[in-house]
Amino acid sequence: MKKKLIRNIVAAGATLCLCACSGNAATTGTEGAADQSASAAPAEINIAYQYGLAYAPLIVCKEKGLIEEAYKNATGSEVTVTWTQMSSGADINTGIASGSLDVGFLGVAPAISGVAKDVGYRIFTNLSGQEHGMMSRSTDINSIADLAGSNEQIALVNIGSIQHIILGKALADNGYDAHLLDANIVAMKHPDGMTALESGNVACHLTSSPYIFKEHENAELHEIKEVNAAWPVENSFIVGVASTELHDKQPALYEALCSGISSSIDYLNGNLEEVADMTSEYDGNTPEDELEYLKKGVYTVETKGIFTLATFMSENGFVETSFSGYSDLVFDNVKGN
Amino acid sequence: MNSKKKHAVSVIARVIYVIALLVIWECVARSGILGPRSSLIFPSLEQIGEAFIKNFIKGYAGTSLWIYIANSMKLLLTGLVIGILLAFILSGLSMVSFIFFKIYDLTVSVFDLLPGIALLPVVIIIFGVREEVIVFLVVHAVLWPMSRNMLDGFNATPRIYVEAGKNMGLKGAGLIFGVYLPAAASYIVSGLKSGWARAWRGLISAEMIFGIASSPGIGLFINQMRTNMNNAEMYATLLVIIIIGVIVQYGILRPIEVNTVRKWGMTK
Numbered sequence: 001m002k003k004k005l006i007r008n009i010v011a012a013g014a015t016l017c018l019c020a021c022s023g024n025a026a027t028t029g030t031e032g033a034a035d036q037s038a039s040a041a042p043a044e045i046n047i048a049y050q051y052g053l054a055y056a057p058l059i060v061c062k063e064k065g066l067i068e069e070a071y072k073n074a075t076g077s078e079v080t081v082t083w084t085q086m087s088s089g090a091d092i093n094t095g096i097a098s099g100s101l102d103v104g105f106l107g108v109a110p111a112i113s114g115v116a117k118d119v120g121y122r123i124f125t126n127l128s129g130q131e132h133g134m135m136s137r138s139t140d141i142n143s144i145a146d147l148a149g150s151n152e153q154i155a156l157v158n159i160g161s162i163q164h165i166i167l168g169k170a171l172a173d174n175g176y177d178a179h180l181l182d183a184n185i186v187a188m189k190h191p192d193g194m195t196a197l198e199s200g201n202v203a204c205h206l207t208s209s210p211y212i213f214k215e216h217e218n219a220e221l222h223e224i225k226e227v228n229a230a231w232p233v234e235n236s237f238i239v240g241v242a243s244t245e246l247h248d249k250q251p252a253l254y255e256a257l258c259s260g261i262s263s264s265i266d267y268l269n270g271n272l273e274e275v276a277d278m279t280s281e282y283d284g285n286t287p288e289d290e291l292e293y294l295k296k297g298v299y300t301v302e303t304k305g306i307f308t309l310a311t312f313m314s315e316n317g318f319v320e321t322s323f324s325g326y327s328d329l330v331f332d333n334v335k336g337n
Numbered sequence: 338m339n340s341k342k343k344h345a346v347s348v349i350a351r352v353i354y355v356i357a358l359l360v361i362w363e364c365v366a367r368s369g370i371l372g373p374r375s376s377l378i379f380p381s382l383e384q385i386g387e388a389f390i391k392n393f394i395k396g397y398a399g400t401s402l403w404i405y406i407a408n409s410m411k412l413l414l415t416g417l418v419i420g421i422l423l424a425f426i427l428s429g430l431s432m433v434s435f436i437f438f439k440i441y442d443l444t445v446s447v448f449d450l451l452p453g454i455a456l457l458p459v460v461i462i463i464f465g466v467r468e469e470v471i472v473f474l475v476v477h478a479v480l481w482p483m484s485r486n487m488l489d490g491f492n493a494t495p496r497i498y499v500e501a502g503k504n505m506g507l508k509g510a511g512l513i514f515g516v517y518l519p520a521a522a523s524y525i526v527s528g529l530k531s532g533w534a535r536a537w538r539g540l541i542s543a544e545m546i547f548g549i550a551s552s553p554g555i556g557l558f559i560n561q562m563r564t565n566m567n568n569a570e571m572y573a574t575l576l577v578i579i580i581i582g583v584i585v586q587y588g589i590l591r592p593i594e595v596n597t598v599r600k601w602g603m604t605k
């Protein structure tokens with residue numbers, strides 16, 4: 001009885017191991033079959049994006065089927081575009097590294113981290129630049145110099161986020177160590193940060209549109225100008241990344257992707273009121289507010305400042321890799337700096 | 338099978354189970370079935386082992402994982418103690434006053450359903466941006482399930498025990514400590530176990546969403562590793578969470594169970 005029990009346990013363990021070890025061969029076989037039938041299968045592309053105003057062109061692209069249209073015009077065939085909304089750049093990086101996503105839209109800082117970590121993508125387009133800023137309700141805090149050396153708390157969305165890097169850059173631009181205020185950070189989502197600032201529970205909140213616009217309207221708050229100056233609205237905020245597999249192996253689909261995103265940005269810039277009506281529902285703003293916010297953003301396919309940012313991140317230990325040039329970060333077709 | 342041999346077999350079975358899981362993990366990591374970047378998203382045991390050591394020696398931005406663990410444990414223990422004491426007091430009062438029982442039973446039923454994270458904006462307004470927010474979320478995680486178990490245990494106390502206690506002159510706190518608590522001991526131990534697990538998970542979740550850099554916890558460390566795509570370090574930290582959980586489960590809660598309700602023959 002005892003021996004039988006032990007034998008059964010050992011057998012079960014061995015079976016599990018064998019199943020796992022043979023998984024590679026089985027899967028390789030399946031992949032092989034999939035590759036063989038790939039030419040016959042309809043084209044597919046999986047795109048992940050995040051929530052908010054900065055992603056407005058993607059709502060246009062999705063609603064109007066611009067990638068599908070560009071692909072059909074170029075090849076005469078259909079493409080299935082799957083849009084997935086995700087909550088962070090880190091999740092998108094994992095999705096692309098695992099091969100379950102082809103394209104992602106994320107903040108420029110996690111995109112640079114992803115390239116540095118060799119996730120297997122490059123930036124294929126800029127999407128938008130947005131207003132960033134740090135607001136304070138303390139009359140004693142009016143500049144970066146007032147914060148340096150203090151223990152005043154600064155709410156921002158996450159350590160390693162673009163807002164954290166902008167804080168570091170504002171410090172460096174003003175002659176301080178980029179990590180001087182790291183211990184002052186309280187990581188919390190934008191709405192929670194706004195609540196904390198307005199209720200007087202943190203001294204400062206470093207945030208982006210539309211929260212920065214909402215905080216501008218609060219007469220009790222004032223802005224620390226050096227932060228906005230460190231990364232102005234014209235600079236890249238959200239970029240699109242595409243897997244190297246998509247770029248190298250499916251050039252027609254890659255071209256359609258670039259064309260679709262470019263068309264959606266052009267459409268947004270030419271039809272702001274219509275787009276505000278379309279995206280306000282997704283963003284939870286009134287169409288009037290949405291229009292105001294859209295006018296304050298910069299929507300273009302040309303990147304701005306990403307190599308400067310990547311160099312800053314590398315020199316200040318935010319990423320472990322150094323970049324020799326702009327081309328390390330982007331595909332050949334991308335314009336900008 | 339006598340109890341010693343039964344114990345030996347159960348230990349062997351669990352060891353084999355853990356080894357099998359590790360072998361499966363390693364096979365998946367080395368097989369490359371997750372694509373060309375398998376080692377980045379699904380690191381091998383060797384990578385995780387190296388990251389485990391690195392987390393403690395180098396940490397993140399010069400701060401060792403020990404610091405993160407110490408901060409988390411401090412907040413966890415504070416929250417656990419407050420939560421358990423409140424559960425004892427409020428559940429005990431429920432046995433003294435029928436009206437209080439009805440109100441507290443409703444309160445437990447309502448708040449046990451609410452995820453702590455959803456309360457974060459309100460908690461920030463009340464407590465500010467301080468460690469107390471995390472302590473509150475831990476108390477929230479432990480108080481309601483523990484109270485539910487205790488109330489169920491008190492209600493399951495045979496009426497004859499309560500009547501016997503009353504006949505012996507017990508009332509109020511005497512009745513609670515002399516009759517209800519001993520009779521509900523198995524429920525209380527079960528509540529401690531589920532309360533601990535809920536508190537531990539609640540702490541990590543809260544720290545992942547609400548990270549105070551001046552007193553960073555394990556959840557914030559995991560978030561930092563995720564953000565920087567340091568997946569081996571992230572998995573190594575999950576391993577730390579498991580190890581601490583197992584130590585508490587088998588080093589503290591199990592002995593309590595064995596020396597109380599099992600010894601008294603209340604459970605198997």
